[in-house]
Amino acid sequence: MFNFYLLLLILLISFIFFYFGYRQAHILKTLQNQKLHSLSHYYGLYVLLSSLLPSLGLYFVLTICDDVVFAYMIKTYIPLDVLNSKDYNFNIVLAQIKNSVDGLIFGAPPQWVSDTAEIWKTWVFKSNIVTFILCFITSIISGYFGFLKINSKFRSRNAVERIIMTLLAISSVIAILTTIAIIFSVIFESIRFFVLIPFDEFLFGTVWNPQFEGAERAGSGQEGLSQYGAVPLFAGTFLISFIALSVSIPIGLFSAIYLSEYATSKERAIFKPLLEILAGIPTVVYGFFAALTVAPFLRSSGSFFGLDVASESALAAGLVMGIMIIPFISSLSDDVINAVPQSLRDAGYGLGSTKNETVLKIVLPAALPGVVASIILAVSRAVGETMIVVMAAGLAANLTANPLEAVTTVTSQIVTILVGDQEFESAKTLSAFALALTLIIITLGMNFYALHIVKKYKEQYD
Amino acid sequence: MTNKLINPTRASEIVKNSIAKRRAKDNRLKLYGRIAIGFAVCFLIFLFSSIFIKGYPGFFQYYVTLDINFDRERIDPQGDLSDNSLFNGEASKIVNEALFTIIDPKGRKAKKQAKKMVSSGKDVRLTNLVKSNPNLFGTISSVKFALDDDIDSFLRGYIKRETPESERRISDQIIKFVDKLDKEGRISYEFSDYILNGSASGNPEMAGIKGAFFGSILTLSVCLLIAFPLGVATAVYLEEVAKKNKITELIEVNINNLAAVPSVVFGIMGLAIFISIFGMPRSIPLVGGMVLALMTLPTIIISSRAAIRAVPPSVRDAAYGIGASKLQVIFHHVIPLAMPGMLTGTIIGMAQALGETAPLLMIGMVAFIVDVPNSVMDPGTVLPVQIFMWADFAERMFIQKTSAAIIILLGFLISMNAFAIYLRKKLERRW
Numbered sequence: 001m002f003n004f005y006l007l008l009l010i011l012l013i014s015f016i017f018f019y020f021g022y023r024q025a026h027i028l029k030t031l032q033n034q035k036l037h038s039l040s041h042y043y044g045l046y047v048l049l050s051s052l053l054p055s056l057g058l059y060f061v062l063t064i065c066d067d068v069v070f071a072y073m074i075k076t077y078i079p080l081d082v083l084n085s086k087d088y089n090f091n092i093v094l095a096q097i098k099n100s101v102d103g104l105i106f107g108a109p110p111q112w113v114s115d116t117a118e119i120w121k122t123w124v125f126k127s128n129i130v131t132f133i134l135c136f137i138t139s140i141i142s143g144y145f146g147f148l149k150i151n152s153k154f155r156s157r158n159a160v161e162r163i164i165m166t167l168l169a170i171s172s173v174i175a176i177l178t179t180i181a182i183i184f185s186v187i188f189e190s191i192r193f194f195v196l197i198p199f200d201e202f203l204f205g206t207v208w209n210p211q212f213e214g215a216e217r218a219g220s221g222q223e224g225l226s227q228y229g230a231v232p233l234f235a236g237t238f239l240i241s242f243i244a245l246s247v248s249i250p251i252g253l254f255s256a257i258y259l260s261e262y263a264t265s266k267e268r269a270i271f272k273p274l275l276e277i278l279a280g281i282p283t284v285v286y287g288f289f290a291a292l293t294v295a296p297f298l299r300s301s302g303s304f305f306g307l308d309v310a311s312e313s314a315l316a317a318g319l320v321m322g323i324m325i326i327p328f329i330s331s332l333s334d335d336v337i338n339a340v341p342q343s344l345r346d347a348g349y350g351l352g353s354t355k356n357e358t359v360l361k362i363v364l365p366a367a368l369p370g371v372v373a374s375i376i377l378a379v380s381r382a383v384g385e386t387m388i389v390v391m392a393a394g395l396a397a398n399l400t401a402n403p404l405e406a407v408t409t410v411t412s413q414i415v416t417i418l419v420g421d422q423e424f425e426s427a428k429t430l431s432a433f434a435l436a437l438t439l440i441i442i443t444l445g446m447n448f449y450a451l452h453i454v455k456k457y458k459e460q461y462d
Numbered sequence: 463m464t465n466k467l468i469n470p471t472r473a474s475e476i477v478k479n480s481i482a483k484r485r486a487k488d489n490r491l492k493l494y495g496r497i498a499i500g501f502a503v504c505f506l507i508f509l510f511s512s513i514f515i516k517g518y519p520g521f522f523q524y525y526v527t528l529d530i531n532f533d534r535e536r537i538d539p540q541g542d543l544s545d546n547s548l549f550n551g552e553a554s555k556i557v558n559e560a561l562f563t564i565i566d567p568k569g570r571k572a573k574k575q576a577k578k579m580v581s582s583g584k585d586v587r588l589t590n591l592v593k594s595n596p597n598l599f600g601t602i603s604s605v606k607f608a609l610d611d612d613i614d615s616f617l618r619g620y621i622k623r624e625t626p627e628s629e630r631r632i633s634d635q636i637i638k639f640v641d642k643l644d645k646e647g648r649i650s651y652e653f654s655d656y657i658l659n660g661s662a663s664g665n666p667e668m669a670g671i672k673g674a675f676f677g678s679i680l681t682l683s684v685c686l687l688i689a690f691p692l693g694v695a696t697a698v699y700l701e702e703v704a705k706k707n708k709i710t711e712l713i714e715v716n717i718n719n720l721a722a723v724p725s726v727v728f729g730i731m732g733l734a735i736f737i738s739i740f741g742m743p744r745s746i747p748l749v750g751g752m753v754l755a756l757m758t759l760p761t762i763i764i765s766s767r768a769a770i771r772a773v774p775p776s777v778r779d780a781a782y783g784i785g786a787s788k789l790q791v792i793f794h795h796v797i798p799l800a801m802p803g804m805l806t807g808t809i810i811g812m813a814q815a816l817g818e819t820a821p822l823l824m825i826g827m828v829a830f831i832v833d834v835p836n837s838v839m840d841p842g843t844v845l846p847v848q849i850f851m852w853a854d855f856a857e858r859m860f861i862q863k864t865s866a867a868i869i870i871l872l873g874f875l876i877s878m879n880a881f882a883i884y885l886r887k888k889l890e891r892r893w
Contacts, residue, residue: 067741098741161789168703171695175716175763178756182727185734251498258495271499278506280879282817284846285513285868288853292861293512323505330502352477356488377722384724386820391853411726411820418733419823436730440723447722 002128006059010139014052017143021047024150038157046156049163051143055135062134066127070120077116186440189433196427197228202434205229208397208408210417210428228431230438232397236314236407240393241382243318243403244325248378251322252329253371259330260337261359272334279327287391290320295392298404307404312394315403321388328378336370337363369457373450380446384439386411410435513872517865523654523667524614525606526580526643528560530588534599537592548593553585557607564646565639575635581608583656583668608656609649611666611859613640617649620858657866661832662848666859669852671867673834677747677827677842678816684751684838685758685815690808692755693762694797697804700763701770702792721760728757729824737825744826745841753821758811765807769800802889809882813875819846845871 022044028034036043071094078093100117101124150156194202207227255275259268295316302309309315340363348358364371394406395416417432468476536556540547558577567576584607591605592598612631615621617640627634643649660670696717704710732753736742742749773796781791797804822828827843828851835842843851845867852864 064740071741157787161787164789165703168695168699171692172699172704172713174692174756175696175713175720175759178720178731178759179716181735182723182731185731186727189734251502254491254494254498255502258492258499262492262495271503274506275499275502278502280813280817280875281509282819282846282871282875284817284819284850284853285509285872288849288864288868289509289513291853292516323502326502354484354488356484356491359491380722384726386724386726387850390820391850411724414726414730415820415823418730419826419828433730433734436727440727443722443724444719447719451718 002132003063006132006135010052010055010059010135013055013136013139013143014048017051017147018044018048021045021147021150024147025156028150028152034152036152037155042157042160043150043154045160047143047146047150049160050146051139053163054142055139058138059131059135062127062131066124066131070123070127073123074116074120077119079112082112182440186433186437189430190437193427193430193434196430197434202228202230202431204231206231206399208232208413210431226427228427230410230435232399233408233410233413233435235399235401236393236397237383237409237411239314239401239403239407240318240321240389240409241379243315244322244382245375245379247319247322248325248329249375252326252374252378253333255326255330256333256337256371257359257364260334261355261363272331275327275330278324279331281324283324283385283387284391286320286324287387287389290316290388290392294320302404309404310394310406312392312396312406313404314393314407317389317393318403320392321382321385324385324388325378325381328381329374332374332377333367333371336367336374339370340366369453373454376446376450376453380443380450383446384411384443386415390415410439414439510872513865513868516862517867517869519618520862520864520866520869521654521657522651523656523859524609524617525650525652526561526609527604527606527648527650528557528564528580529602530556530560530605531602532592532598532600537588538599543593543596548589551589553588557584557588564648565642567635567639572635575633576639579610579613579636579639581610581667582665583608583663606650606652608654608667611857614667615858616640617651657863661834662830662843662851663832664830666855666857666863669860669863671845671848671870673831674843674845674848674867675870676834678844680747680835680838680842681750681754681822681827681844682812682816684748685754686808686812688752688755689758689762689811689815693759693808693811694766694804696759696763697766697770698792698797701767702796703788717760717763720756721764724820725757725818726820726824728753729821731756732821732825743839743841745829745831745843746839747827747835747842747844748838749825750822750827750844751838753825754815754818757818757821758815761811761814762804762808765810766800766804769803769807770796772803773799799891802885802891806882806886809878809885813878813882816844816878817846817871817875819850822847823850845874 022040025036025040025043029036029040074094074097075090082093096113097116097120100113101120205227207229208231209227211226255271259272263271291312295311295313298313298316299309299311344362344366345358348362353361389409389412393409393412395408395412396406397408397413398405400407414432414435417428533556534541537551537553538547539550557580561576561580562573565576567573587607588605609617612621613636616623616632616637621630621632623637640649654670656668656670658670659672660668661673663669696713700710700713704713732749736749736752737744777795777799778791781795786794822844827847829841829843830851831841831843833840849864849867849871852860852867
């Protein structure tokens, strides 16, 4: 709540400054008959921005920094016997203290935890006061300096426009920052994982059996109970994607050909949006449908033919995922096929070919790069899809090519490992980041490849 | 040319003979296209109808009507209607007694079983009733209570009478009690109080979507407040301000790549950056909204850029011609004219965010939270995650509730998309 009121106050002060700036410019104009460079409200805006931006920036810096500083400062308050104990881990201690600060107390924490939590609380209180005073003073002083600048020679519009242009440029950098954040968030943990587990064991090992370290110790005391061979996960991902694509490529391509070449404009107007609804349905709904309707149906029809279908089978997940990605193929391919110039078709008809021959021998080859790109994008979609496989494909890391068995995928392992209680620093938690890294590399690689194909083989007809 | 020219009559004969075959081929391709579309549409219809058929009963549940003696002494011993006083009262005992007078259980074991027939939310329901209407004290009035989920499933026919008792979730004794209640006309099938007003609960008869619904609203608001200004600003910068150079190109490539990153990766980023490094709490709508905002940003940027590009240059030239500065051109002319397209893209992005599950699982919005979140800093969950959690529960009644929640979620998504289409149709201008 404190943060909310502080932000409100900063905003309020800046609006008051807007009024003063506006009035000052107005007074100069009307009463003193000076010729100002800009319209009055630009002076107001300038004063508003000069009050708002520094204090807002200061606020964010302070709020982000204080936790880091506290975490550094709290180290001196941790008792020596805890510091020197064998299984001392600063992150866990910090989490304990923070939970105690937030009032989340599990069982009876040791005395020193509640003591340090009390110290922490006083720091939070002090830092709130300091933040409040600093932001308040900054907003007033910087606003006042902005106000002092108002005179007939000051070009406030240009100044305001410069500030806004800078803000626009900064916001466009967010996209780059997000990419950097994504890469950094997985790369460090992945490196730590590969220090524990050799790279080739991860990439070529055929047994995936992650265990928490606690479980390992509780076991018979064997070393290396966990195994991190990701081949079964890659195989499972590949199997499910393959099933999905063998559903979606024929349906998507035939629909695209029909919609762009055969359908009347009325049919097109109805069926194209209908197909696109498939892409708008949340994946959790598909997952629910796959697990509760498709999987039991496959199981009972399998037993009718004497086949043993697992209750969580790759087939169920793959089929439903295939339906989900139909629109990715059909819509994109439809656009590309439509973009093939009419003159090519007319030339085909002129030579006496039927529509079928024109489509298959002239239009499709011309549209091929785009169609291939749409298929690659669909593959990357299938590889990255999470909820359907979490809900319908199971968690058993079987290395199998049989679609009737349960398999697991990269994404569903990431979810299972990272949801719920985690043990930081354990190889199991870190393995999720290594999996995420491979996932990013695969999907981004496919995306680049798709763009490359489109660029390289694009025909210029005009 | 190695092959000889065929004479024209022979050629036309060949064409004539093959024409039927070629036509048939043509018709076959057309047929395949129709089959493909038909299959997709049939699946869509099948999906919707299957969820609707499963979910429609989820909005209803079985209630039992009991005559409750509103004895103030016993419900509200301190007589001040405070939570503490009501908590110390004997609300659930009174409900049990009212039940016992009808079914008349013999022996301790039968009584113990009978107590479980009415949902465990009975005391809360009773205390809420007297809180909202203290005039009830001193009267004997009939009140409806939800039945336990096993009895609900029995009444719906999912638990069969014919199954041997040892394999059934409810005993013969309870079936006898239910028959008795039914004979007296005490059991009714009505619109559920809980599906819309209840929150997360381990008891399926009391579970509802209220908490998840407000969690979704808070998360989406954060997402909108971050993604819309950022997305529009980026689009304006890239289309109107930036010079075409390496940095702009890098930003463009970046945006396209972000659109292709699997959503679960955004969740991992949220976990690693917002929660681990910035030290924000888990499970809060603020972090959820921030993650979803970064995820929907590419969608909004791409559609906003398309909308800005569609504004004809003549509009800009006219504005420049009468002396407007670059920013005035952008803010007074380009953005207002491109706004319908930008809004459409934003709504589609928000619909995408509303249905997203995986990244929110990563940042811990999967926790079991009973309270309805009041601010973006309160732990909460969202509709799709609630659906995911319910889908995992074993109780039969949760299947109906899950499907009901899916119907609500799909309802929101469809209306958002419909609104986007309406907006596009209504405000779109052709230049």
